[in-house]
Amino acid sequence: NGNSNNQPKSLRNLGLLSGICLIVGTMIGSGIFISPKAVLEGTGAVGPCLCVWAACGVLATLGALCYAELGTMITKSGGAYPYLMEGYGPVLAYLYSWMTVFVLKPSAFAILSLSCAEYASTPFYPECTPPVIISKCLAAAFILLIVLVNCLSVKLASYVQNFFTAAKLLIIFIIVVSGIVMLAQGNTQNFKNSFEGAATSFGAIGLAFYNGMWAFDGWNQLNFITEELKDPYRDLPLAIMFGIPLVSVCYVLVNVAYFSVLTPTELLQSPAVAVTYGDRVLYPVSWLVPLFVVFSTFGAANGSCFTAGRLIHVAAREGHMVKILSYISSKYYSPAPALIFNGILAIFYIIPADINTLINYFSFAQWFFYCLTSLSLIIMRFTRKELKRPLKVSFIPVTVPIIIPVVVVIVSCYLVLAPIIDKPEFEYLYCTVFIVGGMIFYYPFVHRKFSWTRRVMSE
Template sequence: MDEGSIRKRRESQNGSTGHNVDCQTKDQQPAKATVLQKDVGLLSATCLIVGTMIGSGIFISPKSVLLYSGAVGPCLIIWAACGVLATLGALCYTELGTMITKSGAEYSYLMEAFGPPLAYIYSWTCVMVLKPSSFAIISLSFAEYASTPFYPGCSPPVLVTKCLSAAAILLIVTVNCLSVKLANYVQNFFTAAKLLIIVIIVVAGMVMLAQGRTENLSKAFEGTSSSVGAIGLAFYNGLWAYDGWNQLNYITEELKNPYRNLPLAIIIGIPLVSVCYVLVNVAYFTVMTPTELLLSPAVAVTFGDRVLHPLSWIVPVFVVFSTFGSANGSCFTAGRLAYVSGRQGHMVKILSYISLKRYTPAPALIFNGILSILYIIPADINTLINYFSFAQWAFYGLTALGLIVMRFTKKELHRPVKIPIVIPVIMVLVSCYLVLAPIIDKPDLAYLYCAAFIFSGFLFYYPFVHLKVNWARNIMRPITIQLQLLMEVVPPEKTE
């Protein structure tokens, strides 16, 4: 049975072919086209941004940002500056997302601005490394916080953490494969939970300030780092906490009224997160010295133990909710990137198929989940963060450069939102700094391995994508058919 047979079976079941459409009774619903449905409204869009940004970062990155910045003052400045950078980047993506209303974010924009080779390199890097490693990082954070209460006074065993992380990945992938609406409900619920714990921490911190706990803020700039590379690494870890500001652009095709809801969700979500992050860090420093914060195994949990006792147990519970919701958002968008690149022919064809019953990109979601589980086996969170940020910010810079290029090469494109060109210029310059500064200050073979992996994509692009060699198609065709039958998926229908 091939994909045509599956389509015919679906059509006969739904009565959606030929004259049968005209003969439908009132209680029958017309069959949906086999494409991703526009099920994401403004609330879900905002929750996707906020829920993906507020995840593990604000509960992990404070230590790394403080370590590399050297003092409380520059640490808070870096957190605020990261919020400004995220906002500037999101403004660039607002123009791009309303100008090019395709899912896939950077992939679609690089395709339009620079052509298939660079878009392929992006999809190759993200689908194979960046997206699954991000999913793995967040799930590991979830597992650490979820298991910490069961091991008081010591760190949870690595095996327990990684098994729990793998279980979380399997659960999240299952939810996203079952239903887009179910995934949105999960995202909305956990976003509300994480905002609640943020409010609790901020209010507790304000109370402590009102009581005169300002010792750590009075000498805020003592010990400030003067290393350019160290400041770059501080920004890496701060921006990791902000990562997710571009996630909505991965699902543009599933947004209701994208011209309105895309910019509106960004305008609401990112400033909200920026304010929360700065206030949460201020709250941390009201009860912990810089040394104590650096030594804390879980910053938010330590804060809760000192301020909210005997209700301190609510902090790890809500942090678990927060990281789980962020992992759900990461999975949701990562599947769409693999789906779009597969549809374009830059990944194996099966990744672009859609579930007949669920209307979800199940193969792409499952593939991302499998890679994520593989990444948690040897993973160290801090190493993965640095690796992720180095490559990701190179592509952020190229995307901002693409926006500048298209101002001159694609003047005919309709731009419902048009930002000042100085904003993408700033993003390009900042991206260059974030990519080059740590390498120049402290060269490391990890950066070379990252660059080598990125460019190795051309070894696959030329024969399999550019030349489209027949033997590769002959090998993949029976595999694709078997996977298609197993998962009951079909290629997306072309719509006007």
């Protein structure tokens, strides 16, 4: 194994197709199949619900274009971490890695694995809900399998991602085509007067966007593996410009298909919308839906693990995590210690009864860092003019639209504040205290580098 100062470089063996599959495969998890009702609850009607899904796709694309310029300007893996490091210095970069490494990445990995386990075990318990212990043990097994695959081969992990992305696009295609058939047969009653009863409050629309963007989460995943792309200057922006609009169109069309069969009330009452839809439209092959939900969640969990390992590795390489987490396998060229660490944390997150609440409260902090990252792009346009910029955040080949990162910054601020204003709760304060509390470890172990830590912390 190498170390932070003398380590083998990760092989650049991921091409454009793998990049698109990573974006699509990570963004499309279980949410669009299980319960897209949160957006409908926030908007109150079918018309604005579809508008919010489309607007979320536009926002995700704009944010990803900002990340595309940052990724081609600073060609380091780790997502927002290296951009925050260049834009603001080590403290904010450390706090981002602290929050993401210890909460967001492993808990998201755990949630996806639990969703996969629940759907995989359901056929064996046709008359009842699978026992919790069975679901949790199966989820732990999925986590161990995914970590093993990612440790043994970057290419194998990429092939797994490509396969499961193709599988989830297939079931989306089936749902969309069947929805078009239902519409052609005259099932359009849910689209008549579709804006009646729409919610108009600041908080309600904000929460609808908030939940919609949660389903789009993953639009920045390719920036976590920039160092492993064959040609990041070409593949990063192209994968973003193909992948995110593809997901956006899929999400809107799938929701249209749902509303061709289910009334808004039925959709809100359904525990798993795609399964309810399949039972009504795809019988006798409705079993395909839960099967492909398993494929979808497994692929999303694999993508989450793949990118989490790169963030942990880069943070450790910069001295913000324990030194051993910066090692790369000299045989498999994978950040094995970082992947294993993420897997261990994910297994711990499986133990609590419900961690979805935790994720929801920490998401507002994630948007805070999205805001800072987009703002860093604006700042570095003026402070780091010497950096090479192979891509501009614009389709016009000149240094213009600062308007794009400005829009992303404004909307990010809105998404941070909207849920807190609409429903202020102490949990947001607890999350903030946890994030800022990371400074307790930063000051002695990273900034001061106490002598007894120098053997385990990188210089």
